[in-house]
Each structure stands twice: as C-alpha cells, then as structure tokens.
Amino acid sequence: MKKKVILKTIISIILIILLVGIVSIGYDKATINNQYNISDRNLEIPIFLYHHIVDNESQIEYDYMQTTKDTFEKQIIGLENSGYHFISYDDLIQYKEGKKSLYKKSAILTFDDGAEDTYKNAFPILKKYDIPFTMFIITDYVGSDTYMTWDEARDVQNSGLGLIASHSQKHEDFSKLSVEQAIENVNNSYNTIEENLGEQKIKIFTYPYGLYGEGQSDALEKEGYIINLTDNKINKSKELNLYGLHRCYPLSDSVFKMKLKITYRSIRY
C-alpha cells in the first residue's frame, strides 16, 4: 500500500515536470516573435565589434582586426535567419528607459576606428539588408591614409542607418590620461564630429584599446556620453548599464559558434 502511494507520487511529479516543460517550450515558441519590455525578462543583448571588413582572406592579419566581407555577410544573414533583430543604440536607450520593447533576440553592430574598408565593404551590405549600425571614428584621422573621409561619414549618417560616434581624437591610451584630459579629448572629438556632421542627438564614446582610467566613466557619464567597453562580454538587459556596455568580437566565426559564445559568455560572466 505504502509502495503504491510512493509510486503514484513519483509518477505525478514526473507528469508535472513534463507538463511544465511542454508548456514552457510552447510559451517560448509562441513568444519568439514578440517583444519584451525591460522588466519582462532578462534578455541577452550582444553588441558586436568589428574593425576592418576586407576583400579576402589574404588581408587577414589578426583574427580580431579583419573580417572578410563574405564572412561578414554570412554572419548577418545567419543571425537574422536564427531570429536576431539588429537594433540601434537609440532603440537600446529607449528600451532602458522603458519607452520601447525589444525582440527576444536583439543585437547591435559596431565598427571601430572608421577604416575606409568598412565604408567600402560593410556599408553596402548593411544597406542591402537595411540594418542599423554604429561607426566609432578617430576624429583626427578622418580623411587620412586608410580612413574614411568626412564625405563618406556624412553618407553613412544620411543613409538613416548609420550613426557616427567617437573613438577619441587620436586613439590615445586613456589609462594614461587624467579624468580632465579624458573629458577634454572626448568633448573635442565630438566638437569635430558636430562641425562636420551637424548636431548629434546621441553621443557615444568607445575607449581606444578598451583601456581607461579610474573615474573616467563616471565623469563621461556626467558629460552625457553613453560608454562602450571592449571586454568580450554579453549585456544582460536587467543589468544594462549604458555607461559600461559590453561588446564582443564576432571574429570570423560561424553563426553557430557565435551563438554558442553568446550563451557561454552569458552564463560565464
């Protein structure tokens, strides 16, 4: 008799677990195309960081610095096919402020340094798929050597897809600057951007080399800048800090590997 009761209890527990499992899978499928507010659930929001988008494999020097345009396009299409929606920083800010909801799978695309090859190779692909993105430029380098010109930066901005933001004046190592020097540098870089591209509604700064000194982020936050880090971590929406946004490298990874890394880093950090 007692054994029967235990058996019944075990079977009931197993049935409940199965039922909860089926319902939650169904729920997830049902809501996969729906959008969520910041308080709804803890979304993972990767911000991908690219540098150069090059013509072919022979131009790859460092895996974190160069990605071929073919790989880049495959990553974009692959992520979209697996349900990702590319959003802008404006979307992210509004989401943080509770003014906008986001898809369960949302991601941001960024390009550091303002290399001319990103204009030549990435920009046409981004226009083709109608994807928002942000380019962090080194303001004193614009128009020199292998860097984008102001006309090209203007073209990016006028497309309505691209935001031009600051990656300092001369790609200085900010860990060697005082707080005052850091603020002056970023303010000067934005003065140059606004002289060339007009008033900027959203101002974002990305530390060169991902390096910074004590107190700089707090001071830059007070100046009104959104701040990016380069730390290979994934943003979690419930801990979203607009003054310390994590960014990760997509390298030349397959979409499968990119997704694995997002999951791993979300659990790991």
Ligand SMILES: [Zn+2]
């Ligand atoms: Zn850089």
